[in-house]
Amino acid sequence: xxxxxxxxxxxxxxxxxxxxxxxxxxxxxxxxxxxxxxxxxxxxxxxxxxxxxxxxxxxxxxxxx
Numbered sequence: 022x023x024x025x026x027x028x029x030x031x032x033x034x035x036x037x038x039x040x041x042x043x044x045x046x047x048x049x050x051x052x053x054x055x056x057x058x059x060x061x062x063x064x065x066x067x068x069x070x071x072x073x074x075x076x077x078x079x080x081x082x083x084x085x086x
Contacts (some may be wrong), residue, residue: 031039049064 039049039052043049
């Protein structure tokens with residue numbers, strides 16, 4: 022991993038919220054990584070739900086065959 026740093030401007034309010042989420046000894050980079058992973062998991066769950074619902078709408082009940 023590169024040691025290059027980037028600055029991300031945030032409001033004072035957002036910084037306070039992030040600070041409250043950050044655990045002791047945890048970096049903001051760690052926190053952001055966790056938040057991104059959680060967001061990606063949530064999107065995957067939502068997508069899986071959409072696929073299940075679409076599949077169930079297209080299925081024919083066995084007693085109708």
